[in-house]
Amino acid sequence: MTWSLEIHHIDLAGSGDSTLIVARDDGVGGGHAAQIRTVLIDGGRVGHATRIDAYLTAAVPEFAAGTDDLDVMVVTHYDVDHMGGVRALLARRNTQLYDNVLIFDQGEPANADEDPYLLYVQAIARGAGRTRATRNVASDPAPVRKQRAAQWLFAGPVPGVRTPPVMFGTGGPVPLGGNAAIAPPPALVAPGGAVIAPFNLANWWHPYWLVGREILWTDTAGEPLNSPTPGAPPPTVTCIAANRFVRNGAATATYRSGGLLTPPEQAKNEKSLAFEVRFGNFRYYIGGDIESMQEQNVSAYLNPPDSVAQRVHIVKASHHGANTATSRAFVDRMRPEVVMISCGTRNQYSHPADRTVGILEGYAGATPAPPAPAPPGRAVPSYLTGYQVPGTLLVPPQSRGGPTSHTAGRPAPLVRGNLRVDVSQVQADRDARGLWAVTLAETIIATANATGIAVPAPLVPNAIHRLVATGPRAALVTTVITGVLGGLGAAGAAAPAVAAGIAVATLAGGMAAVIPAVYAAATGAGAAAAPAAVAAAAGGLACDLALAAAAMAPALAQTATQAAAILAGVAGGPAAAAGAAANAAVVAAAPPGGRFTVTFYDRNAMGGPGQRVITHH
Numbered sequence: 345m346t347w348s349l350e351i352h353h354i355d356l357a358g359s360g361d362s363t364l365i366v367a368r369d370d371g372v373g374g375g376h377a378a379q380i381r382t383v384l385i386d387g388g389r390v391g392h393a394t395r396i397d398a399y400l401t402a403a404v405p406e407f408a409a410g411t412d413d414l415d416v417m418v419v420t421h422y423d424v425d426h427m428g429g430v431r432a433l434l435a436r437r438n439t440q441l442y443d444n445v446l447i448f449d450q451g452e453p454a455n456a457d458e459d460p461y462l463l464y465v466q467a468i469a470r471g472a473g474r475t476r477a478t479r480n481v482a483s484d485p486a487p488v489r490k491q492r493a494a495q496w497l498f499a500g501p502v503p504g505v506r507t508p509p510v511m512f513g514t515g516g517p518v519p520l521g522g523n524a525a526i527a528p529p530p531a532l533v534a535p536g537g538a539v540i541a542p543f544n545l546a547n548w549w550h551p552y553w554l555v556g557r558e559i560l561w562t563d564t565a566g567e568p569l570n571s572p573t574p575g576a577p578p579p580t581v582t583c584i585a586a587n588r589f590v591r592n593g594a595a596t597a598t599y600r601s602g603g604l605l606t607p608p609e610q611a612k613n614e615k616s617l618a619f620e621v622r623f624g625n626f627r628y629y630i631g632g633d634i635e636s637m638q639e640q641n642v643s644a645y646l647n648p649p650d651s652v653a654q655r656v657h658i659v660k661a662s663h664h665g666a667n668t669a670t671s672r673a674f675v676d677r678m679r680p681e682v683v684m685i686s687c688g689t690r691n692q693y694s695h696p697a698d699r700t701v702g703i704l705e706g707y708a709g710a711t712p713a714p715p716a717p718a719p720p721g722r723a724v725p726s727y728l729t730g731y732q733v734p735g736t737l738l739v740p741p742q743s744r745g746g747p748t749s750h751t752a753g754r755p756a757p758l759v760r761g762n763l764r765v766d767v768s769q770v771q772a773d774r775d776a777r778g779l780w781a782v783t784l785a786e787t788i789i790a791t792a793n794a795t796g797i798a799v800p801a802p803l804v805p806n807a808i809h810r811l812v813a814t815g816p817r818a819a820l821v822t823t824v825i826t827g828v829l830g831g832l833g834a835a836g837a838a839a840p841a842v843a844a845g846i847a848v849a850t851l852a853g854g855m856a857a858v859i860p861a862v863y864a865a866a867t868g869a870g871a872a873a874a875p876a877a878v879a880a881a882a883g884g885l886a887c888d889l890a891l892a893a894a895a896m897a898p899a900l901a902q903t904a905t906q907a908a909a910i911l912a913g914v915a916g917g918p919a920a921a922a923g924a925a926a927n928a929a930v931v932a933a934a935p936p937g938g939r940f941t942v943t944f945y946d947r948n949a950m951g952g953p954g955q956r957v958i959t960h961h
């Protein structure tokens with residue numbers, strides 16, 4: 345009865361998006377059988393269905409053996425590069441894999457007579473065992489009201505208006521919400537602060553009906569299943585945004601609109617469904633093609649205190665890495681360890697955008713990553729299912745990965761690949777903050793011990809929680825030095841110490857220069873030797889951590905601690921021992937196996953051993 349989580353980003357040629365999430369319980373020792381629960385989020389274009397079907401069969405042994413089938417399908421929005429493949433899979437012959445799926449989407453849109461949507465609804469109706477849980481959700485209030493009014497007038501389908509049969513097939517009143525545990529938001533706030541009253545339409549559900557609901561462990565009415573298993577809680581997939589309503593907290597959602605694209609494309613993307621995947625301390629975010637306006641609320645909901653303790657470890661970049669999402673502020677608040685970008689090689693939209701690549705490389709915004717100088721923020725590794733090699737196809741547009749992006753074949757030659765994330769129960773139980781924050785905490789403690797200082801209890805948590813894993817380097821140095829000196833009773837020395845630290849960090853770069861400069865400034869401003877040394881080490885470490893690879897963290901902790909101990913007057917031998925102890929503490933806090941692994945599979949070899957495996961701490 346040990347759970348595990350797999351998240352597969354399926355490589356689709358050209359432009360399209362498809363993600364498979366698998367929750368497994370091995371059943372060992374729990375007195376029950378092994379179980380598996382699966383959800384496919386989006387299916388690329390119509391032409392991608394064959395590839396996706398082959399991938400599902402290769403990646404999930406139970407599918408190949410015919411002992412299980414797909415549980416849940418999600419269409420985040422009705423663009424053809426997300427919905428088309430789902431429609432084609434539902435219409436697929438010679439397979440039972442999709443015969444009993446529970447389907448979630450935006451509900452009935454205003455443009456419900458568009459051909460792709462009609463074909464999608466008809467494909468669902470081909471299987472009697474399928475349930476579209478969102479069939480009564482009103483995705484667009486005004487046009488649906490219009491259609492309902494027409495229905496009442498004509499007492500049935502309106503002549504000449506093509507309307508999905510499902511709209512008229514349900515009959516009877518449909519209760520709003522109907523889930524006491526996760527009630528629909530009681531009040532909705534429109535732009536400008538106006539409160540939106542619930543629809544006065546008994547047969548339709550709110551556009552935010554899905555927000556707050558868990559979709560992996562759900563019955564055909566969209567209500568929570570009974571406890572899926574005894575023992576440890578399983579991975580969950582919870583909707584946090586739908587039809588421009590973004591979850592606020594446990595019980596409310598806020599309407600957000602006004603993006604970069606123009607209607608109707610804007611409307612489609614902004615209304616994307618977004619989900620939080622949770623497994624123990626591990627968190628993952630996926631949101632279709634949702635835009636920056638909604639992402640502001642998403643990040644505020646997922647990380648209310650803006651702390652590293654509530655970071656989201658993996659963010660799947662919205663809209664294939666386009667510049668309509670993934671802002672600097674969003675990345676800073678989510679603080680991901682890695683970002684996944686689903687974009688096909690030779691895509692005609694030049695995904696990912698230069699702006700997105702620049703942000704993930706540690707820059708403020710639109711600037712693509714230049715070779716020098718170093719960016720002010722830490723780069724977030726990005727994983728691409730594929731990208732267009734600049735200058736090889738369409739000129740313009742061009743697309744690319746940045747220096748810290750990975751593809752299956754990186755560094756060269758470029759090989760397209762499926763990206764699989766694995767999280768074991770042991771990994772899910774590990775510290776949510778990750779090696780960066782743990783390094784900082786352990787090093788401050790070790791350094792303080794080495795200089796003979798007792799660390800006040802709030803000091804280390806405060807420093808950690810302010811850690812800006814992906815934000816500006818100067819902010820990280822500032823908050824750490826200020827926190828340490830304040831916590832050790834030398835707040836008066838903070839300003840000059842911070843100024844010295846940032847000046848030296850900017851000019852000379854690394855820890856070796858920052859530590860003596862901060863120490864000199866702090867002692868010059870009246871701080872005692874020991875607190876000044878601890879603050880100097882923490883500032884120097886923060887400076888280097890902001891730019892270094894995570895694997896360097898233990899060595900950095902060792903260097904910082906030893907240097908500070910010597911500055912504080914500790915003899916060389918004991919100082920070296922303190923440094924070694926800091927190294928060991930950080931290693932112990934980040935055991936082998938890390939928090940999750942990312943495996944690349946060549947797009948044409950989907951099963952078997954991965955082409956490349958990277959462990960993240």
Ligand SMILES: [Zn+2]
Pocket residue numbers: 360361423425426633663664
């Ligand atoms: Zn898309």
